[in-house]
Amino acid sequence: MNDDNIALTISVLGQLLIASIPSVFAIAIVYLTNRLNEKTVNRNNVLKTLQNRIDKLYSPFFKIIYISEKYDGSPFNYPKSTLVSICTILIDNITYCSTGTQDLILSFYTRYNSLIFKIEMNDEIYDFEHDEFMTDFMTMYYSIYKEYKDICNKLSLPEPIDCLEEYSNYVLKF
Numbered sequence: 001m002n003d004d005n006i007a008l009t010i011s012v013l014g015q016l017l018i019a020s021i022p023s024v025f026a027i028a029i030v031y032l033t034n035r036l037n038e039k040t041v042n043r044n045n046v047l048k049t050l051q052n053r054i055d056k057l058y059s060p061f062f063k064i065i066y067i068s069e070k071y072d073g074s075p076f077n078y079p080k081s082t083l084v085s086i087c088t089i090l091i092d093n094i095t096y097c098s099t100g101t102q103d104l105i106l107s108f109y110t111r112y113n114s115l116i117f118k119i120e121m122n123d124e125i126y127d128f129e130h131d132e133f134m135t136d137f138m139t140m141y142y143s144i145y146k147e148y149k150d151i152c153n154k155l156s157l158p159e160p161i162d163c164l165e166e167y168s169n170y171v172l173k174f
Contacts, residue, residue, distance in 0.1 A: 050151050057093040058148040061086065062160055065141070069163045075137045076130055083112060090140075101147060104140040111136045131170070138170040 068075075068082045078086075090105045097105065111133050118125055141164055149159050 047155070050155060053093075053096040053151060054148070054155075057089065057096045058144070058151070058160075060089045061144060062148065064089070066161070066163055074134070074167060075141075075164070076134055080116070087112060097144065098147060101140070101143040104136070104143050108136040108140045134167065134170040138164065138167050142168070142171050 064082060064085055068078050075083075087109055091109065094102050094105055115125065115129065115133055118129075145160065145162060151157075152159050
């Protein structure tokens with residue numbers, strides 16, 4: 001009788017196992033579907049954030065740079081209104097930049113404000129101040145340019161044009 005009980009138990013367990021396979025399979029499919037949906041939502045959020053960075057920071061910044069370079073040449077020769085627009089875009093959207101680029105923006109902004117103060121006070125601007133301004137501006141520009149280029153590559157967009165390449169001798173290596 002013991003053998004009959006063991007055989008019956010094995011038979012019942014086998015039937016339970018066979019009956020539970022569809023449930024286990026359904027649970028596995030639901031789990032995998034949820035994981036895929038989470039990854040899709042996360043990817044969509046990342047893409048949305050990257051697009052926001054382009055729309056709010058990089059596109060407006062480079063639009064001003066492209067137009068200004070065409071008509072004004074060196075960033076040092078940009079009209080005050082252009083530099084104010086650049087500073088406004090950068091400061092308003094600084095959180096979209098990496099920490100290193102944020103530091104460069106703040107350094108440029110400080111340098112720019114000190115030059116504006118000197119101009120308003122009718123003080124002479126020395127060659128070294130011109131060079132420091134250009135170094136701060138171009139180092140910041142290339143940091144922003146690199147971030148923009150990386151995002152364009154991630155989104156399969158065309159790479160931006162480096163229209164200030166002729167001033168790259170002012171860039172600090174970062």
